[in-house]
Amino acid sequence: MRVLNYLELESELQRSGIGTAARHQRKALADTGLQVVTSPWNGGRLGTAAVKRAVGDRLFESYDLAHCNLVGPGTVAVARHARRNDIPLVLHAHTTHQDFAESFRGSTTVAPAFGTYLKWFYSQADLVLCPSEHTKSVLDSYPIDAPVRPITNGVDxxxxxxxxxxxxxxxxxxxxxxxxxxxxxxxxxxxxxTTFCRLAETTDYEFAWFGPYDTGLLASSAVRKWVQNPPENATFTGWVPDIRGAFGAGDIYLFATKSETQGIAALEAMACGKPVVIRDLSIFEQFYTDGVDCLKCDDLAEFREAIDRLSSDPELRDRLGENARETAREHSLERVAEELTDAYETARRLANGGSAADVGDTEVITD
Structure with missing residues (x-):
């Protein structure tokens, strides 16, 4: 089977979680025997495809199933092409309107309208994939008119x-x-x-955030404030040439996210055996256990206490880190490959008239 695995704006999203998830999918699929193409356009680019179309050639590449990872206009075109030509369509819900908020300047204001768009967009699919049971519950609440199946983003x-x-x-x-x-x-x-910076202000530890940031027009006021005037013991590195350096340099991984679909970076820290401190969100109940492979916290005081405990207790650090490695192994790319290939077969049956009940939509592998 020839599968399109498409990430619109791929070059701009290389450093994002969505970009990482798409790379994981493609690496996982490399050993499955499926033939994977990454551009929907005949000739590899939209401009090239448009020229070919002008002289009577086709606009779209040839594929048997379309799997799309973003929600923009290029992906909408692919979805419409799939629907017109009876090509099974899988849409990957890496984004909900809840986790779109507090990302860029104005994102919180437009998030409700974005949710309306996502409801329409995801409803075009034969099958929607998402990274967690929590995200599935969010999509079900919209609701969307398509079966939803959670599969892990995995960790490489x-x-x-x-x-x-x-x-x-x-x-x-x-x-x-x-x-x-x-x-x-x-x-x-x-x-x-803000939690990251408040913790830095009230403790004596070194804090480092490894990753790109924007202080231009799209940046939120919080990002501009903290990046331009960080606490004395906080460092914002910007882009780093090798992400392994972050996991080598750091000792305690802080994941104080307010909203998430899964959180690949936390899995990467766990794969490196780092003790992880995370916000106690319902999404993480599916993946992580407090006191076993992480410490979960609700507020600044709990975050400070958790960091102090880990700093002063090497046995606790080692125990959590080793258990975290085991958790990460449960999200291997081998598992991603198994779940994707099964999802593709499900989408093909649904496209051919099967029902969600007939194809075992609820039979999802979870931790």
Whole structure:
């Protein structure tokens, strides 16, 4: 089977969680025997395809199933093409209007309208995939007119090998010393930016956020405030050449996100055996257990207490870190491959008139 795995705006999203999820899908599918194409356009680019169409050739590439990872106009065109030509359509819900809020300037204001758009968009699919049971419940609440199946975004454990060798270089590069509390990924208020900085202000640990940020027109006021005037013991590194350096340099991973669909960076920290402190959100009940593979917190006082405990108790750090490695292994790319191939078969049956009950839509592998 020839499968389209499409990420609109791929070059702009390379450093995002959605970009990482798409890379995981493609790497996982590489060993399945499926033939994967990554552009829907004949010739690989829309401009090239438009020229070909003008001389009588087709606009779209040839594929048997379309799997799309974004929600923009290019993806809408692919969805319409799939519907017109009876091509099974899988839409991946990496985004809900709840986790769109507090990302960019004005995103909170437009989030409700964005939710209306997402309801229409996802309803075009034969099958909607999403990263967690929590995200499924959000989509069900819209509601959308398509069956929804949660599958993990996975973690590319092999890509993190050798992270320890970066420790000295990255700590020296960013002037880090002692216990380093760190976060990884794009700097957004939704990801817990203010909590990160308030904790830095009220503790003596070094805090480092490894990841790109924007202080231009699209940046929220919170991002501009904290990145331009951070606490003395907080460092915002911007883009880093090798993300393994972040996991090598850091000691305690802080994931104070306010809303999430899964959280790939937390799984990466776990794969590296780092003790993880996360906000106690309902989404994480499916994946992580407080006191076993992480510490869960509700407010600043609990976050401070958790960081203090981990800093002073190496046995606790080691125990949580080792259990976290086991949790990460449950989200391997091998599992992603199994779940994707099964989802594609489900989408094909649904496109051919099957019902969600007939194809086992509720039989989802969960932790």
């Amino acid at each position: 454990i092999a890509s993190l090998e050798g992270f320890e060798s970066f420790r000295e270089d990255y700590r020296e590069r960013y002037d880090l010393d002692g216990t380093v509390v760190f976060s990884v990924g794009n700097v957004f208020e939704r990801k817990g930016l």
